[in-house]
Amino acid sequence: MRKSWWKILALLLLIYTITAGFLWKVPRLPILNETIRNLYFHVCMWFGMMIMFIISFIYSIKYLASNKYVYDIYARSYASVGTVLGILGYATGAMWVTVTWMPDQHQSLGAVLKEPKLIGAAIALLIYAAYFVLRSSFTDMDKRARVSAVYNIFAFVMLFPSIWIIPRLVGSLHPGSPGSDSGNPALNKDDMDSTMRVVFYPAVIGWTLLSVWIATLRIRIELLKEKSLIHAA
Amino acid sequence: MQHKFKDIFQKLGFFFIMMFLGITTAMAQQQEVEMADVMRSNGKIYAVVAVCLIILFGLFFYVFTIDRKLSKLEKENK
Structure with missing residues (x-):
């Protein structure tokens, strides 16, 4: 175990x-x-996904600035954990939709499928999926690292319109959009009361540390x- | 004198308890939002917490063993 205190935390x-x-x-x-x-x-x-993608983005820039191969490995690992978290977030969201939007807000399946926040999140995750497809299509290590670092920056930038901006511009059922009466996204101070914050912020830190x-x-x-490759060669 | 104080305290205490009960029942009538109160009252929610904690421990144990194996490999490869 290396530097284990934060793992215990x-x-x-x-x-x-x-x-x-x-x-x-x-x-x-x-x-x-x-x-x-x-x-x-x-x-x-x-x-957690957002934090992983931010770290990945920083390492991609660092790779382009320094050409150190380690940074490419870092960027790729953080991006892959971020994508897993995104898929988990999507799946749990789908579960939540079936018990809140569908029966209680009387939304049809069609309305849920048209939901901009869901489409945006799907687009963002697919862009990251393409990052891994792109990576695996190179045989040359340096080329792969360079092109995928550039692509990773593009993918990170695309997160903002697809999951943060567009769902706020057009109406959305998801909390945080003008169409819903629940107001502004997740971080609105009126949405969450102080008893929930006491659990929520440690939860964010805990899940992020695990990731x-x-x-x-x-x-x-x-x-x-x-x-081992270097040793074998 | 002491006796008198005790008496007053007892009466006050009774009064507050009654008031508290009255307020809580009034509040209970006001709130119609359904929550899993029944589940909590007969203690079954603790089973859910226990199940999730077991999963969490299992997950951490697994990640921990991978970490240890990696450390061993790293030492061998040095």
């Missing part, structure tokens, strides 16, 4: 998230009912692979 924070997240009191709201507790899990996946841990494992595997 991640475990402790997630234990706290699950216990307090299920047992601590939450605001009583119609339609949402107990599903409001999904905030500690579903929203944290997207927060960073998994990303570092991937990085170390890749570095080992590179080393």
Whole structure:
């Protein structure tokens, strides 16, 4: 175990998230009912994804600035963990939709499928999927690192219109859009009361630390692979 | 004197308890939003918490073993 204190911190924070997240009191709201507790899990996946993509983006820029191959490995590992978190966020969101928007807000499946936030998130994830397709299509290591670093910057920039800007411009059922009466996105101070913040912020940190841990494992595997390749050659 | 104080406290205490009960029942009537109160009252929610914690522990244990294996490999490859 290398530098293990923050890994233990991640475990402790997630234990706290699950216990307090299920047992601590939450605001009583119609339609949402107990599903409001999904905030500690579903929203944290997207927060984690965003943080992973930011780290990946920084390493891509660093690669282009320095041409050090390690940075390419970093960028790729963080992007892959970010994509996994995005898929988990999408799946949990789909679960949440079936019990809140569909039965209680009387939305048809068609309305949910037209939902701009969902389409935007799908586009963003597909752009990142294309990043991995692009990576695997190169045989030359330097070319792969360079082109995929440039593409990663493009993919990161595309996140902003697709999941942050467009759903706010057009109406959306998702909390945070002008069409919904729940106001501005996730970070609105009126949306979440202080009892939920006490659990939510540690939850974000906990899930993010776990993701960073998994990303570092991937990085170390890749570095080992590179080393053994060099030894074999 | 002491006796008298005790008496007053007892009466006050009774009064507050009654008031508290009255307020809570009034509040309970106001809120019609359904929550999983029944589930919490008979304690079954703890089963869910326990299940999730077991999964969490399992997950962390797994990641931890991978981490340890990697550390070993890294040492061997040095």
